[in-house]
Amino acid sequence: MEVDDPNDLYFKSYEDLEIHKLMLKDEPRNTAYREAIFNNKADIEGKVVLDVGAGTGILSIFCAQAGAKKVYAVEASSTYRLALDIVRENMVENIVQVIHSRIEDVTTSQIPEKVDVIVSEWMGFYLLHEGMLDTVIIARDRFLKPDGLMFPESAGIYATPCSVPSVYKYWENVNGVHMESFSRLLREQAYKKPLTEKVHPDCLLSQGEVVSWLDLKEVTKEDLNEIKFSHVAVATKESTYEGICIWFTCTFPFQKGPSSVEPVILSTEPDEPETHWKQTLICLPNSLKVEVGSPICYDLVLKRSEENSRRYTLELSMLDPDEVEHPEFCSCYMTKCILANAMLEKYERGQGDGAE
Structure with a gap:
């Protein structure tokens, strides 16, 4: 066929x-x-x-x-x-x-x-969907002068844990009818295929972290085949952990000098004006309660499809906070991080006390 x-x-x-x-x-x-x-x-x-x-x-x-x-x-x-x-x-x-x-x-x-x-x-959902950046790279290598400009000149992918009320909370009461059975099927579908929708900033559980930063004068097609990201996020509010929110930004060139202006940044972050890209959501099969200071550990992989180079699979793996290494100065409530921060602060105070 x-x-x-x-x-x-x-x-x-x-x-x-x-x-x-x-x-x-x-x-x-x-x-x-x-x-x-x-x-x-x-x-x-x-x-x-x-x-x-x-x-x-x-x-x-x-x-x-x-x-x-x-x-x-x-x-x-x-x-x-x-x-x-x-x-x-x-x-x-x-x-x-x-x-x-x-x-x-x-x-x-x-x-x-x-x-x-x-x-x-060239940007698609979560930046890379549609794979048009490959075409821009080809154009850059064939036609752009060595000192030429690219609009945009760089781009970043961001992610953070979030709640997803459109998949969870809404279905608790639909005009007086409990719809958990429907919600469960919806979550299973949304876990396998990411959603594209507007996420309210209040749904974010922590600050966004950079998944990948691309310099468009240097990036290659091979660099885009697979992007891996491991993160220990720390909840800044009491809420429910129901998925990962992904968005992107693009930065444009700007003239440097006495009359320079701030570079223009096109952002699809939830607290910015809505764009047609909205945000990308990977939903969890089950909702998890989190407190302020809860560590949320996960791996995120964006991998180019072998069948269709214009599409990517997004793979989310939840990790056990006890089994992953936390970053220095991690602000989570786990004892090992509290003790590590106390020791670092004590060491820094000691340096300060001994300064002439």
Whole structure:
């Protein structure tokens, strides 16, 4: 039986106008890119830009408006036709050249020069879903000048334990009906397949920790095959531990100097304005009560699928706090950490007392 090419299915999915409508109505997303581009106007004026996965062409048009000399807008799906219309509608067709192709198939006659800037909105759920960063890496290695800029230039994945009332608490009373049986099936499903939904900041049980930090000028495709993260989180409130919340941030270049501004950061953290990415939730099969100071230990693995390189499996393993090494200055309530912190504090005070 002939199996559809995952890449063909991926590009086909982006012919759906509803997907582009969702992205174009994402105000934090659009604002972050526009501000980042215009804040770096001096590095874009008169320069050559490559827009990878241009979609409707909005980022290409931002660059043209910021003074780019030439913008190559590469789009593999049939959405390129819409991009052509929007480019003409904004009267920048003398600057923006829409190319209907995959980056891997672009020829030197289509892009005959190295570019000064690469701009791309490649992020998927939990950052890596859809695997489009692979394409950006290929574009970087083929077309970007050694001193060129990337928008964004770095990205981070974060995680923290959380409660998940939409899967647990809500089903305790649905208009007077207890639905634990339904909730149990929902949890089993949500444990096998992560959820995408808005998480209220009050549901987070501790500070977010960096799972992975990617420098987009240096990262390789091989670096993305598997990301492993082990963590001892410490609960900052009395609540229920019901899952792991995952989000990402992207940081854009910024001009350094007397008139420099803070770098633009696009964040999908729960306490930031909602984006179409929302947050990713891995749910536990059972709810666990935690107190202030409770250690929550887990391993998280993001692994590229062997069948479809555009997809990842997310594996969560709960660990026994007694059997894992806790970080220095761990603030959990376990005796070994309390004693270790007391000894460290005593040692530091001793150093201070002996100082001349």
